[in-house]
Amino acid sequence: MEKEVTVTIGLKKGISDPEGKNVTKALSLLGFSSVKDVTVNKRYVITLDVESEEQIEQSVREMTEKLLANPVIHHYDIAW
Amino acid sequence: MIEMRPQDIHACIVRIEGTNNEDEMYRAFKNVGATPHLVHLNELKTLDPYQCIMIPGGFSAGDYVRAGAIFASRIRSRLFDELLDFVDHGYPVGGICNGFQVLVELGLLPGDGEPGEVTACLAENDSARFECRHSLLLRTPSNPCAFTSRLPEGERLMVPSAHAEGKLLLAGGIRAYKRIEERGQVLFKYVNYANETEAPYPWNPNGSPHNIAGICNEKGNVFGMMPHPERAFDIENENGYAGRTLFESLIRYIGETF
Numbered sequence: 001m002e003k004e005v006t007v008t009i010g011l012k013k014g015i016s017d018p019e020g021k022n023v024t025k026a027l028s029l030l031g032f033s034s035v036k037d038v039t040v041n042k043r044y045v046i047t048l049d050v051e052s053e054e055q056i057e058q059s060v061r062e063m064t065e066k067l068l069a070n071p072v073i074h075h076y077d078i079a080w
Numbered sequence: 081m082i083e084m085r086p087q088d089i090h091a092c093i094v095r096i097e098g099t100n101n102e103d104e105m106y107r108a109f110k111n112v113g114a115t116p117h118l119v120h121l122n123e124l125k126t127l128d129p130y131q132c133i134m135i136p137g138g139f140s141a142g143d144y145v146r147a148g149a150i151f152a153s154r155i156r157s158r159l160f161d162e163l164l165d166f167v168d169h170g171y172p173v174g175g176i177c178n179g180f181q182v183l184v185e186l187g188l189l190p191g192d193g194e195p196g197e198v199t200a201c202l203a204e205n206d207s208a209r210f211e212c213r214h215s216l217l218l219r220t221p222s223n224p225c226a227f228t229s230r231l232p233e234g235e236r237l238m239v240p241s242a243h244a245e246g247k248l249l250l251a252g253g254i255r256a257y258k259r260i261e262e263r264g265q266v267l268f269k270y271v272n273y274a275n276e277t278e279a280p281y282p283w284n285p286n287g288s289p290h291n292i293a294g295i296c297n298e299k300g301n302v303f304g305m306m307p308h309p310e311r312a313f314d315i316e317n318e319n320g321y322a323g324r325t326l327f328e329s330l331i332r333y334i335g336e337t338f
Binding site: 019021066068070 | 145146149150153156185198199200201203204205206207208249250251287
């Protein structure tokens with residue numbers, strides 16, 4: 001069966017997010033005074049062909065840890 | 081023991097789509113008398129013919145996912161065990177800029193985890209910009225390293241930097257930085273004219289903690305740095321000759337060791 005899985009990669013707490021800070025500043029310059037902070041995440045949408053739902057978690061976790069995220073700076077969420 | 085002649089030293093400069101400093105690297109090896117080879121990773125079947133592996137700078141695989149991550153994963157899928165053996169035998173493996181990012185993503189630098197375990201990251205510059213200017217580097221006290229053995233401690237080099245992700249973050253935080261300093265793995269720090277190793281931006285172009293610009297593994301045969309010594313080598317690129325000593329060190333190390 002085909003399944004679409006979403007992996008969201010974000011920076012761990014305490015890791016600086018220069019891109020987020022820049023977006024925060026730009027939004028504030030545009031007059032959006034309510035913006036207090038922006039964090040930038042990256043989202044991968046992966047289409048899998050799997051036999052069962054049980055396979056998804058383990059294989060996507062493995063993909064994420066091997067390539068999509070660097071464990072030193074990133075946390076991630078897997079959803080489908 | 082007869083020392084290897086420079087021309088008998090074969091350096092493999094590994095490229096994939098998006099690397100763009102292989103020509104400077106090639107000329108650097110040629111200019112110190114060695115025999116460089118430009119080899120696409122897809123055509124690299126074995127490391128046997130080589131005494132040195134270098135990963136050049138650029139934007140390998142478009143820097144997709146993370147800088148260096150795709151190049152690293154392609155090495156992992158084909159040649160990783162052989163590369164680990166190569167390193168175990170003491171042969172030098174180096175990475176400049178994007179090449180440094182690749183070695184970090186392979187877990188070869190700082191090399192303090194299990195084989196292949198990633199324990200560091202070259203994260204986005206604090207400025208959130210591509211930083212492109214000359215950097216003043218201080219050769220810090222460190223272990224004998226294949227790449228710096230002919231460069232005296234305390235020496236300074238002016239070498240071009242050009243990167244967007246150069247901030248060295250280590251798993252384990254403060255203790256990890258202390259550990260690599262104590263183990264003599266820090267090769268270069270960004271400094272100002274007063275030699276201050278905490279000199280701020282723009283001396284430190286990326287916000288790297290402790291101004292670290294380059295490191296090696298504990299054994300000293302795997303090394304990486306963000307600035308480009310291969311671009312400071314030749315009258316034609318008008319960046320001076322400061323990088324020459326590093327390539328001479330490498331050739332000397334290989335000649336004396338193998």
